[in-house]
Amino acid sequence: MGSIGTPPSAENGSANPNPATAACDQSIDGYRASSNERALESDVSKKRKSSILPLEVGTRVMCRWRDSKYHPVKVIERRRTHCGGPNDYEYYVHYTEFNRRLDEWVKLDQLDLDSVEAVVDEKVEDKVTSLKMTRHQKRKIDETHVEGHEELDAASLREHEEFTKVKNIATIELGRYEIETWYFSPFPPEYNDSLKLYFCEFCLNFMKRKEQLQRHMRKCDLKHPPGDEIYRSGTLSMFEVDGKKNKVYGQNLCYLAKLFLDHKTLYYDVDLFLFYILCECDDRGCHMVGYFSKEKHSEESYNLACILTLPPYQRKGYGKFLIAFSYELSKKEGKVGTPERPLSDLGLLSYRGYWTRVLLDILKKHKGNISIKELSDMTAIKADDILTTLQSLELIQYRKGQHVICADPKVLDRHLKAAGRGGLDVDVSKLIWTPYKDQG
Ligand code: ACO
Ligand code: ZN
Numbered sequence: 001m002g003s004i005g006t007p008p009s010a011e012n013g014s015a016n017p018n019p020a021t022a023a024c025d026q027s028i029d030g031y032r033a034s035s036n037e038r039a040l041e042s043d044v045s046k047k048r049k050s051s052i053l054p055l056e057v058g059t060r061v062m063c064r065w066r067d068s069k070y071h072p073v074k075v076i077e078r079r080r081t082h083c084g085g086p087n088d089y090e091y092y093v094h095y096t097e098f099n100r101r102l103d104e105w106v107k108l109d110q111l112d113l114d115s116v117e118a119v120v121d122e123k124v125e126d127k128v129t130s131l132k133m134t135r136h137q138k139r140k141i142d143e144t145h146v147e148g149h150e151e152l153d154a155a156s157l158r159e160h161e162e163f164t165k166v167k168n169i170a171t172i173e174l175g176r177y178e179i180e181t182w183y184f185s186p187f188p189p190e191y192n193d194s195l196k197l198y199f200c201e202f203c204l205n206f207m208k209r210k211e212q213l214q215r216h217m218r219k220c221d222l223k224h225p226p227g228d229e230i231y232r233s234g235t236l237s238m239f240e241v242d243g244k245k246n247k248v249y250g251q252n253l254c255y256l257a258k259l260f261l262d263h264k265t266l267y268y269d270v271d272l273f274l275f276y277i278l279c280e281c282d283d284r285g286c287h288m289v290g291y292f293s294k295e296k297h298s299e300e301s302y303n304l305a306c307i308l309t310l311p312p313y314q315r316k317g318y319g320k321f322l323i324a325f326s327y328e329l330s331k332k333e334g335k336v337g338t339p340e341r342p343l344s345d346l347g348l349l350s351y352r353g354y355w356t357r358v359l360l361d362i363l364k365k366h367k368g369n370i371s372i373k374e375l376s377d378m379t380a381i382k383a384d385d386i387l388t389t390l391q392s393l394e395l396i397q398y399r400k401g402q403h404v405i406c407a408d409p410k411v412l413d414r415h416l417k418a419a420g421r422g423g424l425d426v427d428v429s430k431l432i433w434t435p436y437k438d439q440g
Pocket of ligand 1: 260308309315319321339347422
């Protein structure tokens, strides 16, 4: 996967020659002919426009993006502009080549109406999507607490998709950052009319107005997440928050995190989870950088449910730190672990990078043969993840009914270089922690 968040360039912006700028015939007759043609074409264009406007939801069309190039989009929703006429709409579009976090409201003049394709039958499409869901995904959606439903049927699923298709909150203020959101998050109905929310960076309570937040900050006595500080190294701290003991905090964190997580469901039942909050500390307090959640008991040996680095802190190595931390906890528990699926595009990139670096570092240093089981025991990485990582790097061969790791030092070096930076290190000597089952 190449660059995320920055779509590759597309060559389709000028695929639509404008008749007005077409080469002009020098002869008078010729000029007249092309002028008539132009009039005719603009007539046709006007008629076509009036027949297709306002665009229907489901329409596929090319749209000018912030890179000034045209990209294919699907219209997800439309709304009237405040002062516009009957045909003046804005459109919420999904760039079909890119992740949903780039979905946005666009103006009509960003759309190339000559590229409009036939309207897609939404119902048919939604059915196909719902059929593609695995049982696990259905279970997860069920857990988003459509209460009273054992399993989501196609209609409820459509309703869920319908409900989450347009981003509700556009920006949040958190600490010293104003952050653009990526996805829909199911805030309580009284927040439906807010485009921006103000979060207390310590207790994560959220408010509709800045003055409310200011008032709250004068009263709020937290200067760090609730719970126990289980790691401190330099200015970095990790807090463990028990969802049962700090229910409101856990729920607020889920609302916040969902703004940046597409396929993860929100657990109101935060009792079942522990939250590990990574903070950067200074004399004003401990400021949340990111977090991961972990089920207190996981039958599937998940050691991490959701992971997030807040956008202002991304690409600085915190994600790999959080991943490494989750495996350090697994080591202390004497278990192997794996992240809950599905992984997002960025989640997969981060995990692949982490697994590659950890495994190849060991292979480089290790003399003699080593098995996947031994690698798993040393790293707490589940054997399946080791196998798929080494297979994707073509370091595994299947000989005489066995997987054999082939570790040519030059090949290892090449892969290590490609795996990017190592991220911030976890200093295990600074981790003071007892696994949940032993916490009494
Ligand atoms: N473009 C390309 N590569 C990227 C990008 C990006 N925007 N972001 C991360 N990566 C890749 C890179 O390989 C990067 O390593 P590098 O910087 O050395 O090249 C690696 O992922 C991890 O980089 P970090 O700086 O350690 O990670 P970061 O702090 O940015 O956090 C995370 C990664 C947590 C996935 C973050 O992108 C995030 O919060 N995304 C939104 C939420 C999300 O998708 N979470 C995962 C869901 S899956 C799950 O929860 C089980
Ligand atoms: Zn507060």
